[in-house]
Structures are given as structure tokens and as C-alpha cells.
Amino acid sequence: MTRLSPAQQAEANFRPNTPVPTPLVDVAAAVGLEPADVHPSGMNTQVTGVSLNTKTVLPDDLYLALPGAKQHGAAYGSQAIAAGAAAILTDPAGADLLRGVEVPVLSVQRPRQYVGAVAELIYRDESVRDIKLFGVTGTNGKTTTSYFIDAVLTQLGLTSALVGTIETRLGAETIPSSLTTPEATQLHALFAKLAQTGGQSGVMEVSSHAISYQRISGLHFAVAGFTNLTQDHLDLHGSMADYFDTKAELFSSQRCDTAVILTDGGEQGYGHKMAAAVSAKLVRLCTDGTDPEADWSVTEVTPDGLGHAFTLQHKDGTRIQTSTGLPGEFNIANAALAAVMVLSADLSALGITRQELVEVLSGGRPFDTAVPGRMEVITQEPAGVVDFAHNPDAMIRTLSALKEASAGKLILVFGATGERDTSKRAIMGAIAAEYADVIIVSDDDPHGEEPAGIRAQVMAGAKDWIREHDADRTLLEISPRQDAIKHAAELADRHDTIVLAGRGHETAMDVAGTVVPIDDRDELRHAVALAQKQARAR
Ligand SMILES: CC(=O)N[C@H]1[C@@H](OP(=O)(O)OP(=O)(O)OC[C@H]2O[C@@H](n3ccc(=O)[nH]c3=O)[C@H](O)[C@@H]2O)O[C@H](CO)[C@@H](O)[C@@H]1O[C@H](C)C(=O)N[C@@H](C)C(=O)N[C@H](CCC(=O)O)C(=O)O
Numbered sequence: 371m372t373r374l375s376p377a378q379q380a381e382a383n384f385r386p387n388t389p390v391p392t393p394l395v396d397v398a399a400a401v402g403l404e405p406a407d408v409h410p411s412g413m414n415t416q417v418t419g420v421s422l423n424t425k426t427v428l429p430d431d432l433y434l435a436l437p438g439a440k441q442h443g444a445a446y447g448s449q450a451i452a453a454g455a456a457a458i459l460t461d462p463a464g465a466d467l468l469r470g471v472e473v474p475v476l477s478v479q480r481p482r483q484y485v486g487a488v489a490e491l492i493y494r495d496e497s498v499r500d501i502k503l504f505g506v507t508g509t510n511g512k513t514t515t516s517y518f519i520d521a522v523l524t525q526l527g528l529t530s531a532l533v534g535t536i537e538t539r540l541g542a543e544t545i546p547s548s549l550t551t552p553e554a555t556q557l558h559a560l561f562a563k564l565a566q567t568g569g570q571s572g573v574m575e576v577s578s579h580a581i582s583y584q585r586i587s588g589l590h591f592a593v594a595g596f597t598n599l600t601q602d603h604l605d606l607h608g609s610m611a612d613y614f615d616t617k618a619e620l621f622s623s624q625r626c627d628t629a630v631i632l633t634d635g636g637e638q639g640y641g642h643k644m645a646a647a648v649s650a651k652l653v654r655l656c657t658d659g660t661d662p663e664a665d666w667s668v669t670e671v672t673p674d675g676l677g678h679a680f681t682l683q684h685k686d687g688t689r690i691q692t693s694t695g696l697p698g699e700f701n702i703a704n705a706a707l708a709a710v711m712v713l714s715a716d717l718s719a720l721g722i723t724r725q726e727l728v729e730v731l732s733g734g735r736p737f738d739t740a741v742p743g744r745m746e747v748i749t750q751e752p753a754g755v756v757d758f759a760h761n762p763d764a765m766i767r768t769l770s771a772l773k774e775a776s777a778g779k780l781i782l783v784f785g786a787t788g789e790r791d792t793s794k795r796a797i798m799g800a801i802a803a804e805y806a807d808v809i810i811v812s813d814d815d816p817h818g819e820e821p822a823g824i825r826a827q828v829m830a831g832a833k834d835w836i837r838e839h840d841a842d843r844t845l846l847e848i849s850p851r852q853d854a855i856k857h858a859a860e861l862a863d864r865h866d867t868i869v870l871a872g873r874g875h876e877t878a879m880d881v882a883g884t885v886v887p888i889d890d891r892d893e894l895r896h897a898v899a900l901a902q903k904q905a906r907a908r
């Protein structure tokens with residue numbers, strides 16, 4: 371047997387243990403074709419898996435050769451066949467490119483619309499329907515809220531899967547993620563495997579890309595939750611209206627049974643608009659006292675360690691006291707959303723009583739769960755924090771929380787990513803200048819763009835703000851990021867707070883197609899230790 375590449379091995383780990391062969395004629399029927407549309411050579415062909423990327427094709431797979439923004443998947447047909455693909459599904463343009471290949475080729479218009487249905491057919495498992503699936507969407511807070519839900523489900527003793535930006539986890543098996551929401555092919559495989567291994571629940575982040583690219587096609591959520599909507603991903607969506615409409619698709623009754631919407635921000639906020647767009651059963655949650663129609667509200671917020679204790683109050687009078695150990699007021703919202711999402715699911719079929727759930731929420735401290743790279747405290751004196759904030763709203767919330775908590779200066783290292791929403795760069799520069807005392811503009815995943823040009827746009831935003839407000843700030847531009855972090859550590863005294871924003875848990879940066887290893891958490895730890903050693907030596 372040929373050895374699998376690491377990408378193939380990762381794919382194999384999250385496929386059902388016992389694949390069931392599916393006749394190609396059944397696949398043809400699922401995409402609206404007749405048996406006569408299948409070439410005679412394919413009449414006896416069977417497939418046991420499906421992939422839409424040649425790098426993750428496994429032997430006997432169906433390869434979905436989709437037209438893309440950059441290229442046509444059919445151009446990679448020979449790689450798919452070399453990896454063992456038994457058949458290919460594509461569109462007419464792809465079929466032209468694949469003329470003469472040695473495996474049967476099916477052709478339909480717009481094949482992406484069938485990805486979910488085909489994956490569901492190939493990985494079919496009756497018990498998948500019994501899995502309670504939770505989906506979280508919103509600009510910020512998806513990962514944190516998902517980890518919080520996972521912590522509650524795990525404390526309830528459920529076997530659960532977690533899918534998101536950081537990792538895909540199924541029981542003891544974990545692989546790092548390359549996407550926030552994987553492809554529909556991978557999701558259907560994962561949940562079939564979960565069902566086969568006795569899993570009862572799953573929680574996943576649902577990005578707006580995933581909704582646009584139909585990665586959640588064929589999935590149905592018991593409960594879907596909305597955190598917030600602020601500027602991001604305008605490169606994909608073009609406008610906030612399109613971004614909003616895309617997210618709203620998750621809350622239709624076809625997609626979920628219950629939608630829990632965080633309605634913070636008042637009547638003009640996106641939470642209220644989202645609540646109005648819901649066609650599933652609606653549960654409104656408000657943490658800032660601005661929604662008189664809220665089903666659940668957050669009250670009695672008090673500081674508790676680095677985080678907060680608070681009460682969840684239902685309009686029927688039910689009160690549940692809980693807390694989160696993670697800093698930042700936004701983590702109250704994340705914890706409250708996680709709690710209300712689980713409270714809104716009917717877990718009785720899984721043998722879980724309401725009483726057991728309330729006990730976990732009020733006594734189990736599930737929201738103390740550390741989330742990698744989210745307000746992660748790396749050093750003390752100076753306080754060193756790594757946070758994933760990489761858009762304007764997240765930066766405001768993170769920096770304001772840390773400014774309030776810092777006994778000294780707030781020293782920030784950050785950059786903006788290349789080939790993504792360029793309009794947020796100057797805005798992020800201005801926010802940095804507003805909240806931090808020392809602003810070090812550096813690099814963050816430039817991808818194919820010239821890093822100096824990206825930094826210049828961020829610097830311009832920061833300079834404008836400082837000039838307009840005649841503010842006393844130290845503004846520096848330092849690249850590479852490692853040097854910026856070292857300099858931040860050298861500038862800090864023990865009362866100061868250093869925050870590295872934007873990269874969170876990530877361990878490598880894409881610089882013009884080259885993967886450059888860098889982990890902010892390691893860099894900060896070493897930089898602070900080195901600066902302390904140098905200070906002692908002086
Ligand atoms: C912008 C975007 O989301 N693009 C997605 C889209 O790409 P595309 O249509 O442009 O595809 P393409 O690159 O032209 O390639 C065409 C086809 O050839 C296939 N191919 C290509 C090369 C190869 O060697 N083998 C191969 O099979 C590709 O899998 C694809 O099906 O469809 C591809 C699969 O069909 C996705 O892999 C790809 O995601 C790329 C990798 C990506 O980086 N997406 C990011 C932006 C994303 O989805 N991010 C969100 C989170 C965002 C956030 O909240 O921060 C996420 O959920 O991760």
C-alpha cells in the first residue's frame with residue numbers, strides 16, 4: 371500500500387472507520403443525472419470517500435473537481451487519479467479538461483451545490499441525526515464560545531466533537547485546523563465517524579466563508595448562536611449588508627431548530643437585525659441591558675479573579691449564577707451565549723436533565739477553560755498577553771480591557787494581514803493609537819503582498835489619530851515580528867502590559883508563499899525572559 375502524505379493521513383483520521391462503498395450510479399442520481407449519463411466504464415464503479423482537494427484524496431475516493439476563483443480543480447485531475455480517485459464529478463468546463471482520463475467523469479452544472487448531498491450519501495449513517503450539533507457564527511467570539519460549549523458538553527459526560535479555527539477534536543484525536551470551518555466533505559465524514567464511535571454532540575464554528583461556499587450544506591444544527599457582526603471580510607462580501615445576509619442564512623429553520631441571538635448594542639445593532647431575520651425558534655440574549663424583549667439577560671456582574679461572575683436571568687424568573695475566568699467583558703458575552711445555547715437544546719434524549727446542566731453551569735466553572743491564543747496570559751510582571759484580535763472591533767475590546775487592567779503602560783505589537791480587507795488597516799492603526807501607549811507596527815501574514823506597504827497603511831492610520839488628538843504616544847515600525855516583540859519586551863517595566871495582537875494560536879506566517887515559523891506565545895516568553903536577564907546583568 372502506498373504511504374499516505376500528512377494531509378491524507380489527517381483526512382483519513384476523521385473519516386468513518388468502516389466506509390460503505392457507494393455505487394457511482396447512486397452519486398449520479400444524487401446530483402440529478404440519469405444512469406445513462408454515467409459512462410459504461412463507470413457502471414460498476416464504487417466510491418468509499420469524497421474529497422474536493424487533490425491533496426486529501428484517498429484511494430477509491432470521488433474527486434470533486436470544482437471551478438474556483440483562481441483555477442479549475444479539473445486541472446489537477448491527474449494528481450487525483452494518482453492518489454487513487456476512482457471517479458470524478460465536475461462541471462462541463464472541467465469535463466473538457468478531463469477528456470481521455472482513465473476514470474469515469476460525471477458532469478453537472480454548478481457542482482458545488484451538490485457537495486453536501488454527495489458527502490452525506492457517501493458517509494451516510496442513520497445515527498448522525500441523533501447528534502446534537504451546535505454552530506456558532508459572528509465576527510468575533512466564535513472560537514471562545516465554541517470552547518465554552520465544548521467544556522459544558524464534556525462536563526456533562528457527553529462524547530463530543532469540536533471543530534474550529536484552532537483544531538478539530540474528536541475524543542482523544544486532534545488535528546490543527548487550516549480553515550475555521552472545513553469543507554462539507556470533511557464535516558460529513560467527521561460527524562459520521564463521531565456517530566460510529568458513540569458520539570452524542572458536536573460544536574463547530576461557522577464562518578461566513580463556509581456559508582458562502584456551502585461548506586455547511588446538508589448539516590442541521592440543534593442550536594445555532596450569533597455573537598456579533600462588525601467589519602471584517604469585506605474582500606469576500608463587498609458590503610456589510612452581504613456579510614449580514616450570509617450569516618443570517620444560518621438562522622433559517624432549514625439550518626437550525628433554535629437560534630440564540632446576542633442582541634447587545636440596542637435597536638440599531640446587528641443583533642436586533644439578526645433576531646428579526648431568524649425563521650427558526652428564536653431565543654434572545656442580552657448582556658448590556660438594551661433589549662426589553664430578551665429571553666435571557668446578564669445581571670449582577672462582579673469582578674472574579676481575572677474574569678467575572680454574573681447571573682443569567684430568564685424572563686420567567688429563572689436565575690443561574692455562573693462565571694468566566696477569562697479577562698475582558700466580551701468573555702461574559704461569550705460565556706453567556708455558550709450557556710444559553712446549551713440551555714436551549716433539548717438534551718433529554720441524551721439522558722441529560724436540566725438540573726445536571728444547571729449544576730455544571732453554576733458549579734463546574736466550565737468557562738474558565740483556557741482558549742489558545744485568546745487573551746492568553748503568557749508572562750507576569752510585565753504582564754504579557756497574546757490575543758487573536760485582528761479586526762477593529764476585537765482590537766477595541768481587547769485593548770480597552772487590557773488598558774483598564776494594566777498598572778503601567780500598554781505596549782502593543784500588531785500588523786494587518788496581506789491580501790485581505792485592506793480598508794481595516796488604517797482603522798486598526800487608529801485604534802492602536804487610541805488605546806496603547808507604545809504602538810509597534812509589524813507584520814502579520816502578508817501572504818503575497820509587500821509587507822512594507824501594509825505596514826505603511828497601518829502606520830498612516832496611527833499617525834493621523836495621534837496628530838488629530840495631539841496625543842503623547844510612541845509609534846514604531848519594526849519588522850520582522852520577532853524583533854518587534856523583543857523590542858516590546860525591552861521597553862516594558864514590571865508594571866506594564868505587553869499585548870501581541872492578531873496571531874493568537876498560530877504557529878506560522880505566510881510570507882509570499884513561504885511558511886515562516888513564528889509562535890507569538892514562544893516569542894513573548896523568550897523575549898521577556900531575555901529582557902529580564904539583560905536587566906539583571908546591568
Ligand atoms: C476564499 C475562499 O474561501 N476560497 C475557497 C475556495 O477556493 P477557490 O474557489 O478560489 O478555489 P481555487 O483555489 O481556485 O481552486 C479550485 C479548486 O481546485 C482544488 N485544488 C486546487 C489546487 C490543488 O493542488 N488541488 C486542488 O484540488 C481546490 O480544492 C478547489 O476546489 O474553495 C476552496 C475549496 O473548494 C477552498 O479551499 C478555498 O478556501 C481557501 C483555502 C481559504 O483560504 N479560505 C479562507 C479565506 C476561509 O475560508 N476562511 C474562513 C474563516 C475566515 C475568518 O473568519 O477569519 C474559514 O472558514 O476558514
Ligand SMILES: Nc1ncnc2c1ncn2[C@@H]1O[C@H](COP(=O)(O)OP(=O)(O)OP(=O)(O)O)[C@@H](O)[C@H]1O
Nearest residue numbers: 509510511512513514535700744757758759764768
Ligand atoms: N464576543 C466578542 N466580541 C468582540 N470581540 C471578541 C469577542 N470574543 C473574542 N473577541 C476578540 O476576538 C478575538 C478572536 O476571538 P475568537 O477566536 O473567539 O473569535 P472568532 O470569531 O473565532 O475569530 P476568527 O473567526 O477570526 O477566528 C479574541 O482574541 C478577542 O480579541
